[in-house]
Amino acid sequence: MDLSELIEIAEHERASRRSIRIRCCTALGCQSAGALSLKQRLEEAATEVERQDIEVIGVGCMGLCGNGPLVMVDPDGVLYEHVRAADAPSIVAALDGGEATAPLGDPQHPFFTGQKRIVLEHSGIIDPERIESYIAAGGYQALYHVLHEMTPADVIDVITRSGLRGRGGAGYPTGLKWATVAKSHGNRKFVVCNADEGDPGAFMDRSIIESDPHKVLEGMAIAAYAVGADQGYVYVRAEYPLAIQRLQKAIAQARRLGVLGAQIFDAGFTFRVDIRVGAGAFVCGEETALMASIEGRRGQPRPRPPYPAESGLWGQPTLINNVETYANIAPIIRHGAEWFASIGTETSKGTKVFALTGKIRHTGLIEVPMGATLRQIVEEMGGGVPDGHVKAVQTGGPSGGCIPATLLDTPVDYESVQRVGSIMGSGGMVVMDDATHMVDVAHFYMEFCKDESCGKCIPCRAGTAQMLHMLDVIRAGQATPADLEQLEQLCLMVKETSLCGLGQSAPNPVLSTLKYFRAEYEALLNHNADRATTEP
Amino acid sequence: MAVTRSQRPTPESAPHPSGDNRFRLLEAAMKKHQYRPDALIEVLHRAQELFGYLSTDLLLYIAHSLHLPPSRVYGVATFYHFFSMAPKGQHSCVVCLGTACYVRGSAAILAAAERHLGIKAGTTTPDGHISLETARCLGACGIAPTVVVDGTVTGHQTPEQVLIWIERLAQMVE
Numbered sequence: 152m153d154l155s156e157l158i159e160i161a162e163h164e165r166a167s168r169r170s171i172r173i174r175c176c177t178a179l180g181c182q183s184a185g186a187l188s189l190k191q192r193l194e195e196a197a198t199e200v201e202r203q204d205i206e207v208i209g210v211g212c213m214g215l216c217g218n219g220p221l222v223m224v225d226p227d228g229v230l231y232e233h234v235r236a237a238d239a240p241s242i243v244a245a246l247d248g249g250e251a252t253a254p255l256g257d258p259q260h261p262f263f264t265g266q267k268r269i270v271l272e273h274s275g276i277i278d279p280e281r282i283e284s285y286i287a288a289g290g291y292q293a294l295y296h297v298l299h300e301m302t303p304a305d306v307i308d309v310i311t312r313s314g315l316r317g318r319g320g321a322g323y324p325t326g327l328k329w330a331t332v333a334k335s336h337g338n339r340k341f342v343v344c345n346a347d348e349g350d351p352g353a354f355m356d357r358s359i360i361e362s363d364p365h366k367v368l369e370g371m372a373i374a375a376y377a378v379g380a381d382q383g384y385v386y387v388r389a390e391y392p393l394a395i396q397r398l399q400k401a402i403a404q405a406r407r408l409g410v411l412g413a414q415i416f417d418a419g420f421t422f423r424v425d426i427r428v429g430a431g432a433f434v435c436g437e438e439t440a441l442m443a444s445i446e447g448r449r450g451q452p453r454p455r456p457p458y459p460a461e462s463g464l465w466g467q468p469t470l471i472n473n474v475e476t477y478a479n480i481a482p483i484i485r486h487g488a489e490w491f492a493s494i495g496t497e498t499s500k501g502t503k504v505f506a507l508t509g510k511i512r513h514t515g516l517i518e519v520p521m522g523a524t525l526r527q528i529v530e531e532m533g534g535g536v537p538d539g540h541v542k543a544v545q546t547g548g549p550s551g552g553c554i555p556a557t558l559l560d561t562p563v564d565y566e567s568v569q570r571v572g573s574i575m576g577s578g579g580m581v582v583m584d585d586a587t588h589m590v591d592v593a594h595f596y597m598e599f600c601k602d603e604s605c606g607k608c609i610p611c612r613a614g615t616a617q618m619l620h621m622l623d624v625i626r627a628g629q630a631t632p633a634d635l636e637q638l639e640q641l642c643l644m645v646k647e648t649s650l651c652g653l654g655q656s657a658p659n660p661v662l663s664t665l666k667y668f669r670a671e672y673e674a675l676l677n678h679n680a681d682r683a684t685t686e687p
Numbered sequence: 688m689a690v691t692r693s694q695r696p697t698p699e700s701a702p703h704p705s706g707d708n709r710f711r712l713l714e715a716a717m718k719k720h721q722y723r724p725d726a727l728i729e730v731l732h733r734a735q736e737l738f739g740y741l742s743t744d745l746l747l748y749i750a751h752s753l754h755l756p757p758s759r760v761y762g763v764a765t766f767y768h769f770f771s772m773a774p775k776g777q778h779s780c781v782v783c784l785g786t787a788c789y790v791r792g793s794a795a796i797l798a799a800a801e802r803h804l805g806i807k808a809g810t811t812t813p814d815g816h817i818s819l820e821t822a823r824c825l826g827a828c829g830i831a832p833t834v835v836v837d838g839t840v841t842g843h844q845t846p847e848q849v850l851i852w853i854e855r856l857a858q859m860v861e
Contacts, residue, residue, distance in 0.1 A: 179825075179826065179827050179840065180827055180829040180830050180842070182840075183827055183830055183833070183839075183840040183841060183842050184830060184842060215829075216827075216828075216829020216830060217829045217830060219829070219830065348826065349823070349824075350824070351784075351785030351786040351787070351789075351823055351824035352785055352786035352787045352824060352828055353824070353826070353828075354824075354826035354827070354828055354829070357826040358826075389732070389769050390822065390823070390824070390825055390826065391826060427728070427729070428728070428729070428732060429767075429769075430728055430731070430732065430767030430768070430769035430770060431767050431768035431769035431770075431823070432766065432767050432768065433823065444728065445725070446725045447723075447724055447725035447726060447727035447728050447729075447763070448727075448759075448763065449762055449763055449766040450766065450767070451766075506828055506829075508786075508787035508790075508828040508829065508831060509786070509787050509790040509791070509831075510790055510791070514787075514828065514829045514830075514831070515829050516829070545786065548786070579786070579828075581786045581787055581790055582790075583790055587790060595786070595789055596786075599823070605766075
C-alpha cells in the first residue's frame with residue numbers, strides 16, 4: 152500500500168457515488184427506534200422507482216438522537232425526523248416533487264449551526280462499516296504523511312504545540328504525555344485507547360466509535376509511531392456491542408488494506424490493534440485499573456507513581472488516551488498545530504463533544520469550541536427545558552458536580568468548570584429541571600459510587616457507604632444540623648485520602664449540591680433530634 | 688495424582704468427557720488466546736455466552752486450562768458485574784438507571800416492573816421465566832428512559848409500556 156493506491160481508492164469511491172444520497176443514521180439511538188428496517192425500506196423504495204441516481208447509505212450519528220431515526224437527503228440537505236419505515240416510499244417520492252409523510256427537521260437550527268465539528272467531522276456523513284468511505288474523506292493520509300515525512304519527535308512537537316489536552320476528563324497535556332512515553336525505556340511499548348465510557352449520561356465515545364471507527368485507529372497508529380509502540384489495545388465496555396462490532400470490522404478492514412499490521416505504508420513501522428472488552432466495572436475507566444483489566448486481573452487501581460508512561464502494561468511504558476483525544480490527532484496533523492490552537496480558549500484548545508441529555512428539548516450529541524457557555528449549549532442549542540426551567544446542569548458524571556442555573560454563563564473549559572465546583576469530565580451533560588430534588592441527585596450518585604468502589608482503599612470503601620447512609624438519614628428527615636456538618640467533613644476526608652479518582656471525586660456531587668442547593672438539605676433536617684447518626 | 692500428561696486428551700480432537708459440545712467451543716476460544724492467563728476476561732465472556740452463566744465447575748475448568756489458581760479466576764469472575772454466577776431467566780428485562788434515564792423517570796419504571804413481577808431487581812421469577820435487571824448506562828441517553836427487552840434496546844419508555852413488554856414476555860411460553 153502506498154499513497155497512490157490510497158488516493159486511487161478514494162477517487163474510485165468518490166466516482167462511484169450517485170448524485171442523490173439518502174443517508175440513514177444507523178447508530179445505537181436510531182437503531183433502537185427502528186432505523187435498520189427503515190434503511191431496508193428506503194433501499195427497496197429506491198429500487199422500485201428504478202432511478203440510477205439514488206443511493207441509500209447507512210451512516211453514523213447525526214447528533215439529534217432524541218428525534219431519531221434521522222434521515223438526511225443530499226445534495227439538498229433535507230432532514231427528516233422520527234422517520235418510520237412506512238415513510239420510506241414517500242421520502243423517495245419527494246425527490247420527484249411528492250410530499251414526504253415524515254416530519255421535516257431544521258438543519259439551520261442552532262443545534263446544528265452552533266457546532267464546530269472536528270472530532271465528529273465525518274459522523275453522520277460516511278459509512279462507518281466501509282474503510283473506503285473513510286479513505287474517500289481523506290482518511291489515513293495523515294498516517295502516511297507522518298510515516299514518510301515526519302520523525303517521531305516532529306509528531307510530538309506538533310501535538311504539543313496544538314495545545315491538545317486529554318479528553319477523558321482530567322485535561323492532561325497530550326503532547327507532554329506522548330513525550331514522556333517516547334523517552335521511557337522498555338523492551339516494548341503499548342498504546343491504549345480508553346473507551347470504557349462509564350459515566351452514566353455520557354455517550355460521546357460510543358458514538359465516535361460507531362460513527363467513525365477508523366479515525367480512532369488512525370490516531371492510535373500515529374501515536375504509536377510517535378512513542379515507539381507496536382501494539383495497541385482498545386478497551387471498550389461490554390455495554391456497547393454495536394461499537395465493538397464496528398471496531399472489529401474496522402480493524403479487519405485496515406489490516407486487509409495494510410494500514411494496520413506489519414510494514415504499514417512500507418515505512419518499516421508495525422502496529423497491531425486488539426480489542427479488550429470490559430466486564431462492567433466503572434473503576435476500569437481509571438488508567439491503572441484499566442491496565443489490570445487488560446492483563447486479565449481484577450480492575451483495581453494502584454498508587455501512582457510510577458505512571459503508566461513509565462511502567463504500564465506488563466511493566467512496560469504505556470500511552471493511555473481517551474477515544475476523543477485520538478480522534479483529534481489526524482485532523483491536527485492534516486491542518487497543523489496552529490490551526491487547532493486557534494480554536495478554543497487560552498488554556499483549552501480545540502473543541503469538545505458533549506452528550507446533552509436529561510430534561511431538555513433537543514437531546515443528542517454536539518461538538519462546540521472550548522469556551523462556549525453553558526447557556527449557549529443548553530438554552531440555544533438544546534432548546535432549554537420543555538415546559539419548565541433549568542435548575543442545574545450536571546457535568547462530569549459521578550465525579551463531577553451540579554452547576555446551578557445562575558451560573559449558566561460559565562464558559563465550558565477545563566479551568567472554568569472546575570472553578571464552579573464541577574469538572575469537564577468526559578462530556579456528559581445532564582440537564583435537570585425544577586422537578587429534580589438535588590438531595591436525590593446526590594444520593595443517586597453516591598449509591599453509584601458505593602456500588603462501584605473496588606474496595607481496595609478504606610476511605611472509598613467505607614466512606615462511600617457511610618456517606619450514602621447519612622444521605623439516607625437526611626432524606627428520611629431524621630438528620631440534625633450536626634449530621635450535615637459531619638457529612639461535609641467526611642466528604643472532604645474521602646476526597647483527600649482516597650487512592651484513585653473514583654474515591655477522590657465521589658464526594659463531588661454532594662459537595663456541589665451542598666454549595667449551591669444547601670437549602671434543600673436544610674429543609675429536610677430535624678432540628679429537634681439529638682441523636683447522632685453515625686452508625687450505618 | 689494418577690493422571691499423567693499423556694493421558695490428558697488433546698483439546699481439539701477429543702470431546703469433553705461430558706459430551707457437551709459447548710466445551711469444544713470454549714476450548715477453541717482459549718486456544719485462540721494461546722491459553723494465556725491475561726486472556727481470562729475474554730475467556731469468561733465466551734464461557735458466559737455459551738453457558739449463560741459461570742458455574743463453579745466451569746470456573747474450575749477454566750482455571751485448570753489457563754494454569755491459574757481457582758482463587759484468581761473466582762476473584763475476577765466475582766469482581767465484574769457483567770459475569771453472573773447464577774442461571775438467568777429465559778427472558779430478560781433490563782431497566783437502565785443511568786443519569787439521563789433517572790432524570791426522566793426510570794425509577795418509576797423499575798418500581799412498576801418490580802411490583803408487577805413480584806421480584807426485586809437483579810433476581811429471576813421463581814419459574815425461571817423472566818429476569819429483571821438494571822443497567823448503569825447503555826449510552827442510549829438520547830432516547831431516555833430506555834429498557835432492554837431480550838436484548839433489544841427500546842427508548843422513550845413509560846411504566847405502562849414496560850408492563851406491556853412484560854406481559855408479552857410472560858405469554859411467550861417455551
